[in-house]
Amino acid sequence: MKLECKHVWEHISEYLDHQLDAELLKDIENHLENCEVCSAILDSTRNILVLTADNRTYELPVGYSERLHKRLEKALRDAESAPEKPA
Amino acid sequence: MPANVEHEKALIGRILAGDVDLFHELVRPYEKLVYVTIFTMLRNEAEAEDGAQEVMINAFRHLKSFRGDSKFSTWLVTIAMNEARQRLRKAKAAPQESLDEEKEEREGDFTPVVLTDWREIPSEALEKKEMRQKIRAAVEQLPPIYREVLVLRDLEELNQEETANALGISITLVKVRLHRARMMLQKLLAPYLKTAAPANKGFFGRMFS
Numbered sequence: 001m002k003l004e005c006k007h008v009w010e011h012i013s014e015y016l017d018h019q020l021d022a023e024l025l026k027d028i029e030n031h032l033e034n035c036e037v038c039s040a041i042l043d044s045t046r047n048i049l050v051l052t053a054d055n056r057t058y059e060l061p062v063g064y065s066e067r068l069h070k071r072l073e074k075a076l077r078d079a080e081s082a083p084e085k086p087a
Numbered sequence: 088m089p090a091n092v093e094h095e096k097a098l099i100g101r102i103l104a105g106d107v108d109l110f111h112e113l114v115r116p117y118e119k120l121v122y123v124t125i126f127t128m129l130r131n132e133a134e135a136e137d138g139a140q141e142v143m144i145n146a147f148r149h150l151k152s153f154r155g156d157s158k159f160s161t162w163l164v165t166i167a168m169n170e171a172r173q174r175l176r177k178a179k180a181a182p183q184e185s186l187d188e189e190k191e192e193r194e195g196d197f198t199p200v201v202l203t204d205w206r207e208i209p210s211e212a213l214e215k216k217e218m219r220q221k222i223r224a225a226v227e228q229l230p231p232i233y234r235e236v237l238v239l240r241d242l243e244e245l246n247q248e249e250t251a252n253a254l255g256i257s258i259t260l261v262k263v264r265l266h267r268a269r270m271m272l273q274k275l276l277a278p279y280l281k282t283a284a285p286a287n288k289g290f291f292g293r294m295f296s
Contacts, residue, residue, distance in 0.1 A: 009199055013266035041199045045273040048222075048280065052272065053242050056214075057222050058123045061132050065118055068140055069111055075144045076107045 003031045008038045012045055095159050103151060110147050117160055120243060121167045127238045128171035130227050138174060142167045157249065164243045165253040168235060175231060199270060200277035218279070225275040233268035240265050 008031050014020050015028060032039045051057065098113045114121075121142050126135035146153075146166055153162050226234060239250040240261070250265075251258045 009270070010266075012199075013262070013269050016269075019262075041273070044277045044280065045199070045269060048273055048276045049241050049269060051218075051276075051280075052222050052226060053244075055119075057219050058119070058126065059219075060119055060122055061136055064122065064136055064139075065115075067136070068118060068143060071140045072111060072114075072143055072147070075147060076110060 003027050005031075005035060005038050008032070008035070009041065012042055015042065016046055016049070092158070096155060099150060099153065099155075099159070107147075110150075113159075114143055114146065114163070117163050120160060121163055124164055124167040124238060124243060125171045125174075127226055127242065128168070128231065128235060129174055134174065138170045139167070142170050145170070160243075161245055161249050164239065164245060165249075168239060168253050172235070199273050221279045222276065225272055228275060229268055229271055233264050233271065236261055236264040237268035237272070241269070 008028055011020060011024065011028060015025070020028065032042060095113065098109050102109050102113065118139070122135055122139045125138040125142070126132065129135050129138065142163070146163055149166075153159065226237070229237065235254060236250060239245045239253055240247070245253065247258050247261050251261045254261070256264075
């Protein structure tokens with residue numbers, strides 16, 4: 001089946017997640033081979049997601065870890081917050 | 088960082104048996120995960136940090152209810168997302184956010200940005216502070232109902248079912264929202280990435296050469 005670009009765009013997410021059924025996948029891959037625009041959109045979407053998930057994209061505030069463990073320490077010491085211990 | 092599941096299990100057992108100091112060690116690999124989950128939703132460093140601390144304390148208090156049928160990290164991320172959503176609710180939804188929700192069921196026409204001269208992942212682009220800011224800003228612009236799905240699926244790598252469970256929505260809705268979130272992100276970011284990529288012959292250049 002011949003697909004229109006717009007139809008391909010609707011399935012980019014499923015394509016990236018490998019969730020397309022075999023028939024549609026074949027049609028879409030056919031289209032991608034012959035459509036520079038759609039394959040570019042697919043690549044850019046994939047790349048943008050890789051960059052967004054990259055560990056460098058989000059940074060922790062300076063001193064975050066120290067403050068976290070300090071506060072945790074208090075909670076751990078707090079008898080009321082201790083997990084129930086087996087009798 | 089693939090945490091050693093067996094080691095984690097053993098740690099949890101010992102913490103529950105009273106060796107509570109080990110909790111520091113248990114959560115250390117996930118400090119950032121918890122922070123980023125909340126930060127992307129609240130868009131505020133101080134609130135995200137406070138939220139992350141609360142999440143860790145809550146995780147400690149409820150450690151006994153962790154059954155081990157999911158990954159510990161997934162359990163933590165779910166608690167973190169709940170914390171973020173609660174805080175968002177408390178801050179009461181800004182008027183534009185409720186409008187965004189209304190738009191959802193409408194079949195949206197989406198036109199992605201065409202970007203043909205950028206094929207490789209310009210990972211070095213992230214070395215630039217400016218680029219990292221652009222990406223964060225784009226994520227922040229997504230309406231919360233899309234952002235939360237994107238964060239859980241693509242940043243924290245929960246699977247569809249885990250995401251659906253964490254958000255209390257159907258798997259179908261997870262898929263629909265994730266698609267739209269990704270497409271919105273593509274539209275917002277593709278133009279910037281184009282300029283960040285090394286100059287290259289574009290689509291028409293290649294086509295007609």
